[in-house]
């Protein structure tokens with residue numbers, strides 16, 4: 681009887697391995713007949729086909745229930761925030777302080793507004809937003825009828841800001857004591873600012889301090905109205921050429937030429953007394969002209 685641990689030469693081992701790979705006696709390849717290998721391969725092919733199918737199905741179901749045009753969770757944003765330009769922040773709040781006799785000082789303000797208004801360039805707007813919008817009505821769009829499967833957006837041109845457009849007066853009134861401040865309301869997808877179509881949202885600025893230093897407040901466009909045709913906003917993918925409507929406010933500063941101003945966007949769906957969000961529905965800033 682041979683011992684279990686038979687000493688084997690290297691040549692024998694190689695031969696054994698060769699026989700394992702292809703055993704010509706019983707016609708097996710790696711210990712199995714070619715026929716068996718075919719069955720095993722078929723089994724795995726079927727297995728992976730089913731797995732891929734399940735995976736694709738679950739992805740499809742997920743995508744089917746998601747709208748590619750709107751984020752799923754935006755319940756934290758019910759009422760929009762309001763911002764003002766030139767956006768020169770001080771310690772805590774916006775401080776629009778400039779020196780009428782120092783060109784560098786007021787140039788900084790007017791350059792900021794020129795930069796901010798770049799997307800509102802008349803030529804640019806009439807090129808990319810050439811839809812003829814009906815003023816005074818929500819622009820509800822159920823279909824994607826604009827080019828490239830998108831929705832139309834209404835043009836807002838800088839010339840709509842009249843004397844605060846930077847076109848007639850490139851200084852925006854900062855070389856004297858009639859500075860312009862531009863108010864913008866943040867966008868919220870599908871948000872309708874008012875449930876009554878005859879009451880569009882409008883900007884109302886009031887003086888919190890320094891009443892005697894502001895002779896006049898003017899709004900452009902007229903009455904500080906944000907036309908309803910700019911609402912609702914459908915999202916970046918659905919409305920790639922959308923621009924927010926703006927309101928410019930011109931202050932005529934007198935006396936000490938210093939005031940604290942609050943500008944609110946007034947509408948029945950816009951709240952402004954959120955303790956946790958001081959920018960909800962309003963913006964507060966200091967304005968001061970030095971000499």
Ligand SMILES: *[C@@H]1O[C@H](CO)[C@@H](O)[C@H](O)[C@H]1NC(C)=O
Pocket residue numbers: 779780781782970971
């Ligand atoms: C305003 O600018 C002028 C000219 O540069 C300067 O003389 C004046 O002191 C400045 N006023 C203030 C309050 O900084």
Ligand SMILES: *[C@@H]1O[C@H](CO)[C@@H](O)[C@H](O)[C@H]1NC(C)=O
Pocket residue numbers: 801802803804847
């Ligand atoms: C608006 O754009 C046109 C063309 O790009 C340019 O010629 C014009 O100077 C721009 N206007 C303003 C006010 O920047």
Ligand SMILES: *[C@@H]1O[C@H](CO)[C@@H](O)[C@H](O)[C@H]1NC(C)=O
Pocket residue numbers: 812
């Ligand atoms: C836009 O529509 C109004 C009213 O239908 C019409 O008077 C005006 O000519 C139109 N403008 C353009 C550029 O098509």
Ligand SMILES: *[C@@H]1O[C@H](CO)[C@@H](O)[C@H](O)[C@H]1NC(C)=O
Pocket residue numbers: 848849850851855856
């Ligand atoms: C301010 O600039 C405008 C436009 O360039 C000019 O008409 C006006 O006279 C200037 N005002 C002062 C006080 O320099």
Ligand SMILES: *[C@@H]1O[C@H](CO)[C@@H](O)[C@H](O)[C@H]1NC(C)=O
Pocket residue numbers: 875876948
């Ligand atoms: C508009 O909404 C406000 C508050 O949500 C409500 O008090 C008011 O009755 C509504 N008005 C109309 C005409 O639906």
Ligand SMILES: *[C@@H]1O[C@H](CO)[C@@H](O)[C@H](O)[C@H]1NC(C)=O
Pocket residue numbers: 884885886946
């Ligand atoms: C603007 O707000 C002030 C203070 O809340 C109010 O007295 C005034 O009537 C408002 N103006 C308009 C046009 O709503």
